[in-house]
Amino acid sequence: MTFRKKSKDVFALGLSNFGTSIIFGLFWMYLATLLPKTEYGELGFFMSIANVAFAISFLGLGVTIVIYEPKNHNVFPAAFVLSLISSGLASVIVYVLYQNVPLSILVFGMTIFFILTSGLNGKKRYRDYSIHVMIRAAASVALSLIFYQYLGMNGILVGYFVASLIVLWELAGLMKNRKIDFSILKPKVGFMANMWAKRMSGVMFWWGDKLVIGTLFGYSLLASYQFASQYLILLDAIPRTISQYLMPQEAEGLKNKKIKILAVTFAFIVAIVSIIFIPFGIKSFLPQYEESILPIQIMSGGIIPLVISGIQTSQFLGNEKGLVVLIGNISESGLYLILIIILGQFYGIVGFAIGFLVATTMRAIFNLIMSKRMRSTINTC
Numbered sequence: 001m002t003f004r005k006k007s008k009d010v011f012a013l014g015l016s017n018f019g020t021s022i023i024f025g026l027f028w029m030y031l032a033t034l035l036p037k038t039e040y041g042e043l044g045f046f047m048s049i050a051n052v053a054f055a056i057s058f059l060g061l062g063v064t065i066v067i068y069e070p071k072n073h074n075v076f077p078a079a080f081v082l083s084l085i086s087s088g089l090a091s092v093i094v095y096v097l098y099q100n101v102p103l104s105i106l107v108f109g110m111t112i113f114f115i116l117t118s119g120l121n122g123k124k125r126y127r128d129y130s131i132h133v134m135i136r137a138a139a140s141v142a143l144s145l146i147f148y149q150y151l152g153m154n155g156i157l158v159g160y161f162v163a164s165l166i167v168l169w170e171l172a173g174l175m176k177n178r179k180i181d182f183s184i185l186k187p188k189v190g191f192m193a194n195m196w197a198k199r200m201s202g203v204m205f206w207w208g209d210k211l212v213i214g215t216l217f218g219y220s221l222l223a224s225y226q227f228a229s230q231y232l233i234l235l236d237a238i239p240r241t242i243s244q245y246l247m248p249q250e251a252e253g254l255k256n257k258k259i260k261i262l263a264v265t266f267a268f269i270v271a272i273v274s275i276i277f278i279p280f281g282i283k284s285f286l287p288q289y290e291e292s293i294l295p296i297q298i299m300s301g302g303i304i305p306l307v308i309s310g311i312q313t314s315q316f317l318g319n320e321k322g323l324v325v326l327i328g329n330i331s332e333s334g335l336y337l338i339l340i341i342i343l344g345q346f347y348g349i350v351g352f353a354i355g356f357l358v359a360t361t362m363r364a365i366f367n368l369i370m371s372k373r374m375r376s377t378i379n380t381c
Contacts, residue, residue, distance in 0.1 A: 016130030017237035020137035025230045027141045029286070032227050035153065041219030043153055044226040046103055048207040048214075049094065050157070054110040055203035057090035058083060060195030062118040064188055067317060069122030075188070076119050077180040080171075087111035102157035109164035116167045119174040126245070132167045139163035194322030201329035205336055205359070212340055213352065225349045228292040228299070232356075235274070235303045238267055239310030246314035260311050267307040274300035295353035302357045305364030312367035316374075324370050332363035 032040055061079040068075045087108050095104035113136060120129040144159030151158060185192070214222040242263045249256055275297045282293050309328070316324045336359035343351030 016133040017241045018234070019134050021234040021237040023134075023137040023141055025234050027144075028230050029227065031156070032223070032289075034148075037223045038219040039153055041214060041221075041223035041226060043156060044210050044222055045214040045219065046098075046100070046153075046157065048210040049098070050103060050106045050110065051207040052203055052211070053090045053094050053107045054087070054114075055199050057086040057107065058111060058114065058196070058199060059086055060192040060197075060199055062114055063195040063199070063317060064185075064192050065115075065118040065122045067122075067191075067320070068188065069119070070124065073188075074178060074181065074184055076122065077175055077178045078182045078185050080115055080119075080175070081180055082182070082185070083111050083115045100154070100157075102151070102154040102161065106157050106161045106164075109161035113164035113167050116170050116174065120170065123174075128170070132170070135166055136163050139166055191320060191322055194326050198322060198326045198329050201326070201333045205329070205333040208333065208337060209340055209352065209356075212337055213344070216341065217344060221348065224291060225295070225352055227289055228295040228349055228353070231274070231278070231296045232299045232302070235270060235300060236306065238263065238270065238303060239306040242307060243310040243314050246311065246318070249314075249318070263307050263311065264304070267304045271300050271303050274303075292349070295349045298350070298353040299356050302360040305360040308364040309360070309367050312364075312371045315371060316367075319374070321374065324367075324374075328363055328366050328370070331366065332359050335359045335362060 031043070035043065059082065061083050065076055065079055087110075091104045091108045094107055095101065098104075113132075117129055117132055120132070140160050140163040142159075143162050144156040147155030147158045147162075149155070210222060210226065213225055242259070245259070246256060278296050278300065279293050282289055282296075313325050313328070316322070336355050339355030339358060340352050343355050345351075347354065
């Protein structure tokens with residue numbers, strides 16, 4: 001595969017990730033003006049519940065598909081059926097706990113979307129993957145605003161659910177002439193368990209913070225932090241793009257050194273530009289959110305360690321070193337949540353942002369150390 005072809009694939013993934021990040025980011029900023037502050041925080045709390053419940057029920061199947069499908073292991077059919085069963089159970093539990101039907105069905109809808117797009121990614125159908133991600137983002141916004149008129153805040157959850165089902169037409173192609181054989185997954189249970197724990201720790205990092213903040217500091221402060229974190233969602237498209245592209249490539253032994261160097265360089269540029277221009281942007285267009293300027297600047301610096309960690313994580317997963325990823329994720333998430341509790345009491349949302357930057361930096365350092373040790377082991381052998 002030529003560098004030009006690789007660049008096009010990365011661009012396709014990057015376009016979808018940045019496109020969806022912009023769409024959702026602007027949408028959530030609009031919601032901040034549409035909903036009362038406490039309701040805005042409550043919506044963020046519910047979305048966090050949905051993401052955590054989804055991660056619990058997904059059983060590490062997404063990464064398993066992305067890693068083993070390129071190796072011609074017929075894992076998708078069994079993974080698809082298993083994910084439906086587990087997410088159905090999770091949806092029932094969420095309903096019992098919160099008595100909220102839209103929240104419950106959203107968990108199931110997220111599973112449908114992510115299991116099918118994992119299948120596309122595992123087949124290296126990057127452009128098809130990108131198209132579906134973009135369509136879901138646009139449909140989520142449009143449908144949420146429509147259902148909001150009739151169901152209020154719950155209508156937004158319904159909109160996200162319905163939009164997640166649009167990818168269903170890909171199911172026939174992904175399942176065509178393929179047998180559902182659960183025995184194929186049996187030798188991979190250990191890997192799946194590691195990926196499940198990795199996913200859980202990652203979700204707790206990105207969504208668990210809002211559960212902690214909403215529970216300990218209230219929906220009002222959560223709403224302020226929710227707004228500040230929207231810019232980070234945009235920046236996170238960079239490491240997500242690189243990781244999604246590199247995982248199946250690393251699984252086949254391809255190193256992509258130029259792509260990695262380009263990604264880190266781009267992250268440095270984005271961080272510097274963000275720190276310089278964010279104050280002007282918010283003061284000019286959203287002066288009511290001036291309190292979010294410093295937190296956003298601090299969190300912008302985290303894009304550099306996030307990209308570095310994403311590159312190394314793809315290398316670890318491609319070489320089936322899931323335990324290293326798991327340890328790194330748990331350490332990063334645990335440190336972040338602890339710092340939220342400690343620093344939040346003294347510095348509010350600025351303390352949350354500092355905790356984020358410290359945790360991501362420590363994770364990048366850990367990944368680099370482990371990557372160096374892995375290379376030394378390979379060279380010794």
